[in-house]
């Protein structure tokens with residue numbers, strides 16, 4: 001086995017995951033405008049699971065009823081059957097892969113340039129946010145997902161409560177204990193809903209990367225508290241906040257994908273490989289000091305199996321998160337496992353995928369043949385556009 005750590009099973013609580021590679025959440029733009037599952041969305045996850053990744057986190061599904069075009073939704077019981085169908089399709093296709101759903105509550109924005117702040121929520125609305133997560137998690141369990149991930153990273157609601165930039169003046173803002181109050185209430189309520197045996201992970205920012213935001217000092221404490229509460233894994237991301245973003249175009253709110261923080265979530269080509277691994281390393285050390293064995297997931301420009309294996313060998317994390325790398329080549333895990341790492345089509349960290357939203361396009365990879373909705377099968381370095389397109393047609397028609 002060329003990469004013993006990458007292909008060692010890992011446990012998320014009671015769930016055994018076949019290897020230590022996780023496809024982290026990636027908004028795809030493939031849901032319908034009002035958040036329903038489409039055949040293209042299912043096809044995206046079938047293709048990604050096919051390459052042998054151990055766990056796959058289906059993109060952030062919205063728990064609050066506010067409009068959010070092309071974001072997958074889990075805000076209504078009526079969505080459960082179609083999500084179940086998608087989970088069953090992935091499972092039939094790739095029975096080994098464990099399938100999770102990231103659930104997310106977002107802050108509203110408007111065309112006037114207004115962006116909701118955590119201080120805009122009246123106290124009586126906070127229990128509603130808790131309940132929206134509880135109902136979202138209940139639906140995810142009913143839909144058959146193997147695990148649920150609470151989204152407490154980036155520019156979304158729970159992350160914004162955790163952040164040092166939280167501007168509330170009551171018991172939900174100010175000190176770290178206060179800033180954690182709502183996220184902890186959400187965690188506890190969701191845990192009560194899903195039960196102790198159901199795997200529940202949390203994604204947090206290791207650092208906000210804004211002047212007024214949280215630092216690693218805060219996130220190590222947040223992680224330790226979540227470990228104490230029984231989170232079954234902690235996934236460490238970073239950045240993607242808007243407080244320091246450059247002035248937006250007129251009629252737009254500040255964009256969390258711009259500015260320094262914006263560039264740290266999915267580190268672009270000019271960042272070093274393994275950009276954010278040190279965040280996971282510090283969090284892991286603090287959580288272990290507390291006596292907790294919860295797996296720590298790291299992600300951020302980890303592009304080849306040698307560097308991924310080394311990070312695990314060095315004890316910097318327990319699971320490697322792959323997002324763009326797996327979009328570019330979903331067969332990354334299978335090729336590594338078979339000792340064919342040199343055949344992996346390497347992500348160039350150009351962020352064409354990340355910028356799809358700005359181009360008002362569905363998320364795809366610039367390295368695929370033009371017009372393809374997924375990586376071809378097989379997907380080989382140096383494969384000509386012509387033959388790749390033929391293979392893609394064969395794959396999608398089941399030929």
Ligand SMILES: Cc1cc2nc3c(=O)[nH]c(=O)nc-3n(C[C@H](O)[C@H](O)[C@H](O)COP(=O)(O)O)c2cc1C
Nearest residue numbers: 024025026027060266299300301322323324353354
């Ligand atoms: C197009 C795109 C969409 C993303 N959507 C999400 C998301 O919904 N939730 C989330 O936690 N992270 C999201 N991310 C961040 C990734 O999960 C990942 O942490 C980041 O891209 C770094 O990993 P990578 O270098 O392997 O891409 C997204 C990234 C990209 C490129």
